[in-house]
Amino acid sequence: MSLHELFHSCKTGDIQKVRSLVEDRDVDVNVRDKWDSIPLYYACLCGHRQVVQYLLEHGAKCEANTFDGERCVYGALTDDIRNLLRSYKAISNRLMRRDQFDEFLRKLLDSGAHADVVFDVHGEKFAAHRCILSARCPYFAELFHSKWQGRHTIDLRHKLMVPWAFQSILQYLYTGRLETHLDFVEDCVRLARQCQLESLVSLMEDALKKTLDFQSTKVGVSVTTLVVEQPPTSLSLQVELGQLAEAALPPSFCSWVSGELPFEQQLSQPFADVAFDVEGHRFLCHKVFVCERSDYFQALLEDHFGEATSSSTHTHTMDSDNDSENDNIPVIALKDISAHVFYRVLTYIYQDSCELTEDTTHDVLCAADIYLLPGLKRLCGLALARMTGVDTVVWMVRAARLFSLPRLEASCFEFIANNLPEVVEQQEFANLVLEDAEQVKGRQETDSIDIIDEIRFYVANVVNCVSDLQDADHKLRLIDALLEDLGLDG
Structure with missing residues (x-):
């Protein structure tokens, strides 16, 4: 359902909904629909520049001379959007944290940190890691335990072995993504078959056909780079x-x-x-x-x-x-x-x-x-959010603050707003409100209590009809009553 909402919001230009889906629900900005289109394509097609810029800043892939890149540029409704696409050279620092693993693998291939094997392909050297190549490719695993066993440098001098193809295959084994010039596709396919990577061969052949078909029907479009990626639902890497x-x-x-x-x-x-x-x-x-x-x-x-x-x-x-x-x-x-x-x-x-x-x-x-693993902390926060209950929500708010998990804290506030009659009766909740109230002492009298502000926001955010309005009014009265009992002016 979230995926359908993302595509719909990109078509209508609902930037707030797009932001909520990407940042609160972790929806992938590069997901594809049944027509092999990504959300960015629809935002470009419908002329929503603000949405286009947001998607680019949060990791939408739109490289020049690729199928997706040229398709977005060709389909863009305005020249302003076309210029934005062409000028966008790098992913913003606001790239979602879920892509840190991809970035880790990319940097690992580029830097060769802790590499334990070097491939010399006609004079060009490529540092690599035997554990990764073995896990990703049985062909490499077999050679590392037979012909290449104990060797730190491996010479590859066969006339059909070309450096650029080998580099592309390494890129795929490390990142699940292959990028190569159209002129080198045949070399990459040949090497992939040699390495017994039949699934990669199929992906390249399908991507090549799609690219050539698109290029033949669009006058003036020139796609020179083939990009192959596994489907977003694939977790093989x-x-x-x-x-x-x-x-x-x-x-x-x-x-x-x-x-x-x-x-x-x-x-x-x-x-x-x-x-x-x-x-x-x-x-x-x-x-x-x-x-x-x-x-x-x-x-x-x-x-x-x-x-x-x-x-x-x-x-x-x-x-x-x-x-x-x-x-x-x-x-x-x-x-x-x-x-x-x-x-x-x-x-x-x-x-x-x-x-x-x-x-x-x-x-x-x-x-x-x-162990300084912020991504794992984030996963734990998402897991805790799914486990939230009336008896545990106050504890989870404290945990979210202790471990700096703002998304978990926001989820707890929303849960409290939805279950306020039960939560407001708890002494633990009253204690939490008092603690937050202590934080505003010494400020202006007009300052409000953070947790109360957050709960009121979520109470008001679900009002869509008269019955919702009546329910929200009842909850707001409960909040006022609690503050009066605690002697607070919220």
Whole structure:
């Protein structure tokens, strides 16, 4: 329903609704409808410049010389919008936080941080990570454990192997997205087939056909760049990288994960270069993920806190079925966290999501705060919002403030407004109002109490008919009565 509302709001120019859907409900601005159109296209087509600019600032993809970019420019109702599209060179700093994982993978490919293998393709060098390539492509996994085993530099000199195609394939394996010039598509398809990436071959062939068909029917349009992305509903990238988190599990804890592990036993714990000891259980991980995703672990592994130890001196021995390549990696002992919670933290680090239940969400939230993982904190906030109840809403407001989760706090205020007759009877709620009132002492007498203002806003926001008006009036009277009982002027 939210997706339909986003497309409709872009067509009508309802910027407030668009903002609410994107920022409050996390609707993807690059989602596609059954006609393969994105919201930005409809905003351009209908001439809503404000909506176009908002979508661009929040991550809408509209690169020049691509199918989506040229389609938006061609269909734009006004020259002002066309100029805006053409001049928009970079994604704004206000890009939604949900895209941080994509940005992390993109930067990882560009920087080569913690790379453990270098491909030399006719003199051009590409730094990469064996764990990522193995998780994403069985062909690479097989070669790393056979022909390429133990090699840091791999020479690729075959005459059909071209650097630009190899770079595009790497881009796809890291980000789930491939971008290449139309003249190089044939080289990319050939290499994808060699790497046994048949799904990528199908995506490229479909995208090429769509692009050429569009270009042939639009005079003056020149598409020179082919962009291939997996469907927005596809989670194959996250799932395949999440295999690394599953493989990090100690053998004694594999029962946590439903089904069998995705790696053959001889390929388990692939290319780990750091271990974490939690409650006596050892998790074999990769610096490229834990360090680049968390400033806490980055500092920890640089030994700023002096907590790293060599596995050769650690009293806990390696499990007998682990690969010998993992025998000499550093071991970090983590305290004040359970193995179950740490596994969920690892799952988030590798695949940007994790399972959150009522029993674990608070503990995971505390760990996310300690380990400097704002994205995981945000996921916990969304999970808590879904668990809100009359008996827990005041506690959740306090948690939202403690952990700086404004979206959870706003969700709690809306819940209180919708359930005010029950909540207003609670002493905990009265105490919270008194605490907020203390914050305004010393200000002007006209200052109001924050929580009361927020609740009144949500009470008034749902008034659509006479019965709603009567219900809102009743709730506002309840608020006034509470403030009078507390001796407050709100």
